[in-house]
Every structure is written in C-alpha cells, then in structure tokens.
Amino acid sequence: xxxxxxxxxxxxxxxxxxxxxxxxxxxxxxxxxxxxxxxxxxxxxxxxxxxxxxxxxxxxxxxxxxxxxxxxxxxxxxxxxxxxxxxxxxxxxxxxxxxxxxxxxxxxxxxxxxxxxxxxxxxxxxxxxxxxxxxxxxxxxxxxxxxxxxxxxx
Amino acid sequence: xxxxxxxxxxxxxxxxxxxxxxxxxxxxxxxxxxxxxxxxxxxxxxxxxxxxxxxxxxxxxxxxxxxxxxxxxxxxxxxxxxxxxxxxxxxxxxxxxxxxxxxxxxxxxxxxxxxxxxxxxxxxxxxxxxxxxxxxxxxxxxxxxxxxxxxxxxxxxxxxxxxxxxxxxxxxxxxxxxxxxxxxxxxxxxxxxxxxxxxxxxxxxxxxxxxxxxxxxxxxxxxxxxxxxxxxxxxxxxxxxx
Numbered sequence: 001x002x003x004x005x006x007x008x009x010x011x012x013x014x015x016x017x018x019x020x021x022x023x024x025x026x027x028x029x030x031x032x033x034x035x036x037x038x039x040x041x042x043x044x045x046x047x048x049x050x051x052x053x054x055x056x057x058x059x060x061x062x063x064x065x066x067x068x069x070x071x072x073x074x075x076x077x078x079x080x081x082x083x084x085x086x087x088x089x090x091x092x093x094x095x096x097x098x099x100x101x102x103x104x105x106x107x108x109x110x111x112x113x114x115x116x117x118x119x120x121x122x123x124x125x126x127x128x129x130x131x132x133x134x135x136x137x138x139x140x141x142x143x144x145x146x147x148x149x150x151x152x153x154x
Numbered sequence: 155x156x157x158x159x160x161x162x163x164x165x166x167x168x169x170x171x172x173x174x175x176x177x178x179x180x181x182x183x184x185x186x187x188x189x190x191x192x193x194x195x196x197x198x199x200x201x202x203x204x205x206x207x208x209x210x211x212x213x214x215x216x217x218x219x220x221x222x223x224x225x226x227x228x229x230x231x232x233x234x235x236x237x238x239x240x241x242x243x244x245x246x247x248x249x250x251x252x253x254x255x256x257x258x259x260x261x262x263x264x265x266x267x268x269x270x271x272x273x274x275x276x277x278x279x280x281x282x283x284x285x286x287x288x289x290x291x292x293x294x295x296x297x298x299x300x301x302x303x304x305x306x307x308x309x310x311x312x313x314x315x316x317x318x319x320x321x322x323x324x325x326x327x328x329x330x331x332x333x334x335x336x337x338x339x340x341x342x343x344x345x346x347x348x349x350x351x352x353x354x355x356x357x358x359x360x361x362x363x364x365x366x367x368x369x370x371x372x373x374x375x376x377x378x379x380x381x382x383x384x385x386x387x388x389x390x391x392x393x394x395x396x
Contacts (some may be wrong), residue, residue, distance in 0.1 A: 026291050029294070033189060048178055079269075082269075083178075083179070084179075
C-alpha cells in the first residue's frame with residue numbers, strides 16, 4: 001500500500017467534503033484540537049457521534065411509527081440530533097434538520113416523515129465518506145468515487 | 155465518565171465543572187477546557203452538578219471565594235461552572251439560579267452555553283448572574299474570553315464587588331449610571347437586542363453595580379457579529395486558527 005498516496009487521497013476527500021458543504025468550519029475546529037497527546041481526537045468524536053446519534057435516529061423512527069404522533073417529542077429528539085450534528089460540523093445533515101423542525105411545528109406528519117428519510121440518507125452518506133477519510137484504503141477510495149451524493153442507502 | 159476529579163498535584167489549577175446532557179458536547183467541552191489547561195469534571199445533569207458541588211442548606215451568610223479558600227461544604231473545590239441551557243429536568247438556567255441562591259456557591263462564576271441565539275434567554279441568564287453566554291458549538295476563542303474573568307476573581311478575594319475594569323463599555327456604564335439612568339447610548343450593542351428591557355433590568359440591579367457592567371460586557375460580546383452570525387462562511391482549504 002502506498003501510504004503517501006492514501007494520505008493524499010484522504011486529504012483530497014477532506015477538502016472536497018468541506019468545499020461541497022458536507023462539513024463546515026466546526027470540523028476544522030475539531031482538527032485544531034487534535035495534537036500529539038490526542039492524535040485521534042477527530043475520529044473519536046465522529047465515531048462517538050455516529051454511535052450516540054444512532055439512538056436518536058431510532059427514537060425518531062419509533063416516534064414516527066407511534067399513533068398519535070407526539071410532535072413535541074419528535075421536535076425534542078430532533079433538537080438533540082441537530083445539536084450533535086452542529087458539534088461535529090456536519091453541515092448538510094444539520095441543514096436538512098431545519099425543515100423537519102418546521103414540519104413539527106406545523107404538525108405535518110408527511111412532511112416530517114419525508115424530511116427524515118432525507119436526513120437519514122445524508123447522515124449515512126456522510127458516514128461513508130468520513131470512513132473513507134479516516135481509513136483510506138484502495139477499496140474505500142474506489143467505493144468513494146463510485147458513490148454519488150444521490151446514491152441510495154445501502 | 156470524568157466524575158472523579160484528577161489528582162490535584164497542582165492545587166492552583168483552575169477546576170471547571172462542565173454540565174451537558176449531550177455526550178458529544180461533553181467530550182468537546184472537556185477537550186476545549188483541557189487544551190486551555192483547566193482541570194475538568196463533566197456531569198450529564200444539573201442534579202449531578204449540584205451533588206458534585208456539595209450543595210446543602212447553609213445559614214452562613216458570608217460569601218466565600220472558593221478559588222482562594224477551600225469551601226468546607228464542597229466535596230471538591232470548583233472554580234467555575236459551565237453548563238448547557240437546554241437539559242431535561244433541571245435546565246442550565248435552573249442550575250444557575252440554584253448556585254446563585256446558595257450562599258456557599260454564589261461566587262462561583264457560571265457560564266451558560268446554548269445552541270440557540272435567543273436575546274431574551276441571554277438577558278435572563280446574565281441578569282440571573284451568569285458570567286458569559288456562549289453559543290454552541292463552543293470554540294477555543296470563546297474560552298479565551300473567560301480569562302479576564304478568572305484573573306479578576308482571583309484578585310478580589312476580600313471584596314464583595316468587582317473592580318471596575320478599565321474597558322470602554324464598563325466605563326461608559328459607570329458614567330451612565332451616575333448621570334442619566336434613563337439614557338441609552340450603547341453604540342457597540344447590536345440593534346437586534348431589546349435594549350429597553352435590558353436597560354431597565356440593569357438599572358433595577360442595585361446590589362452589584364460591577365456585576366451589571368460585566369453582564370453588559372458579556373451581553374455585548376455575546377451579541378457581537380462574530381457570535382450572532384453563526385454561518386461562518388470563512389472557510390479556506392488551509393486550516394486557520396480562528
């Protein structure tokens with residue numbers, strides 16, 4: 001494995017994630033908190049984000065299945081989820097959350113449901129891209145270039 | 155995690171208690187505070203924060219300055235509390251109130267963090283005695299704003315009131331109070347704040363003049379363009395220190 005080549009690919013992925021608005025400046029702030037004593041800080045935070053927010057995603061899914069719909073609860077879960085997205089710099093996912101909040105306020109179930117599917121899609125999409133960034137390998141890079149932003153969840 | 159305070163080999167090290175129900179945010183604030191060389195303890199609720207602070211009913215009316223003399227009523231000495239606003243059960247505001255109402259804890263500076271920029275919320279917290287109000291996500295540059303507060307506090311162990319800081323806004327406030335309480339001339343404050351409400355609140359606060367000055371300074375800082383405009387489009391390919 002050409003380590004230099006892989007590192008260069010990882011750097012390219014990072015730049016394009018930032019350029020294309022998947023990530024914002026908060027991600028850079030995380031990188032600045034990484035040092036020799038905490039060499040994997042960013043990856044740790046991102047991993048923590050995905051494991052912790054999986055719980056919130058599940059809760060929202062469940063709440064969307066409940067009848068009658070508890071919009072207050074939905075809004076509350078989404079507020080927490082959005083906060084976490086913001087904390088790691090997941091810009092695109094975070095922006096999708098705004099629409100959800102509006103539908104909650106309007107008590108529009110269909111709007112909430114549809115928007116949430118989009119949120120999940122962006123969430124998974126980002127996860128795949130970040131995995132490639134943190135663990136660049138030829139397989140990952142190959143897969144990265146094949147996945148378009150409009151690809152479906154696997 | 156992080157419930158036990160680190161071994162206090164350096165008793166001079168500033169100890170911050172961070173309160174947030176979000177796991178991600180606790181990790182972040184802990185890292186930010188450690189990077190700034192503070193000793194950190196994190197808890198996930200206001201209730202646990204009060205437990206950690208050893209809050210008990212206390213008839214002793216004498217204000218203590220914990221950063222100088224250890225407070226008998228605390229299990230471990232805490233020099234500052236930084237708390238999230240939105241938490242289930244006891245909110246950050248509730249926690250702030252409880253701390254400020256306690257004779258043993260009220261001199262501990264409290265900082266509020268929130269993901270939402272709501273001027274009335276900010277006012278309310280500052281009026282209740284919060285030192286600063288940070289918008290999330292909190293950054294290193296925000297923590298750097300705390301340093302003047304920390305330096306100041308450690309100098310004022312015997313005084314009830316804080317010294318007037320020779321900064322433009324505080325001098326302005328002092329002059330205002332002496333001359334025209336009704337006058338509002340705050341060119342540095344952002345127009346989206348309800349200044350009327352704020353001015354009245356500051357006037358009514360007779361107990362601690364300098365506390366108002368600090369609140370005003372915090373308010374001004376909280377509402378500076380850098381923090382209100384959270385879009386921050388200034389990204390470049392090269393990582394820069396904000």
